Amino acid sequence: MSDDKQPDLARREFLQGSAGAAAGLAVAPGVMLYGPAASAKPIDEAASSEVRWGMLIDANKCASDCDACVRACNTEHGLGDEDQSGPRQQTQYIRKVELRNKATGASHSLPMMCQHCETPPCADVCPTGASFKRADGIVLVDRHICIGCRYCMMACPYKARSFVHESLEDQEPYTPRGKGCVESCTLCVHRIDLGGIPACAEACGAEGNGAILFGDLNDPNSAIAQAVAEQATTEVRADLGLNVGVRYQGI
């Protein structure tokens, strides 16, 4: 048996080696793909499972006193207009979290939102199929079939979801929101489908500290895939084995 295996291993190593060399060549001429490595899919084509959208957030770059991502998100999706709801009820797609290591006193700031799990617990528990994962890895709520039971809010280990408690008006055209439905970060899917990047990543690059890198984790030429392959990155609650799409550095 071991004799049979040897040639296969050698062949695999050879293939891996040549693939790596090819990738290296592609990068060598100094063509770096930054930011929206995303090429827009044709508008009448379905999202493809060959793509996996993700984010890499560098907590070392993220400043405690900056909330550019949160503001951009609220503006993009028209959040924060629930005047009958308390602060604990109001919708948050993304929020800033301060972490402090009690032993060392080291403190970090980072944005926390839906982590777009590969195996999302919210979708597992959803009784109607309203919580689902799109082919390209984006986890969404289909409000047309959400009955507002809030099982998904219980199931989410990241507290990423919010429930709308009151009737709303003047919603943003790409983010319809209404009373009785659960909602969460959509990774700005309406922008991604048109070749853009999420509002938080854009704002972090423009007025923040460039801590959020967005791209296709499945594309070996994308900046995010290369960063994830080369540097140590962390999943929050990696113990759950959810293989999240949003990864962190420096925590």
Added chain:
Amino acid sequence: MKRLSDLLRSLPALLALAVFAAPAAAGDGDSGLRPDIPEPLRGDSCVEETEDMRRNHMDYLKGHRDQVMHQGIRTKKYSLKECLGCHVPTEDEARRAGRSEGEHFCQNCHEYAGVELDCFQCHNTRPQEPRLPHPLTPRNRQTMQDAGNPATAELLNKLADSDKNETGVAQ
């Protein structure tokens, strides 16, 4: 006893309804019996024939909504946003045209037909900015064909293919 008191309490309202509603209905023919549907602001025809839209708009919208939501196919032909773009004025336009708050193409008809309309519990009732007429209305399509420009014809073929697939068309 309770029922009787309820009835008595609602009596003034019923009387008022009878007094005010009767002349309106009897006044000028049957106009009081028809829904008050505002004219579209722009475009000279819809994306399908009017008869077809009257009967099937809900199916077109539902099919499109599922495609957008679950597959990210963001074509515009049967998009609710595009409907509103032609049929409902933006806030500014409504103010300039002196249209009242309550006038809404979808809502007025649904109210009349007694069909509950859930779209606007979440979707905005008004477009945010004025839109151009839809390029795929039959008359616009004819205009493009008449132009006879090769580039236009090429575009038209592309559009027509997508049209056949019922995926609608990108603008």
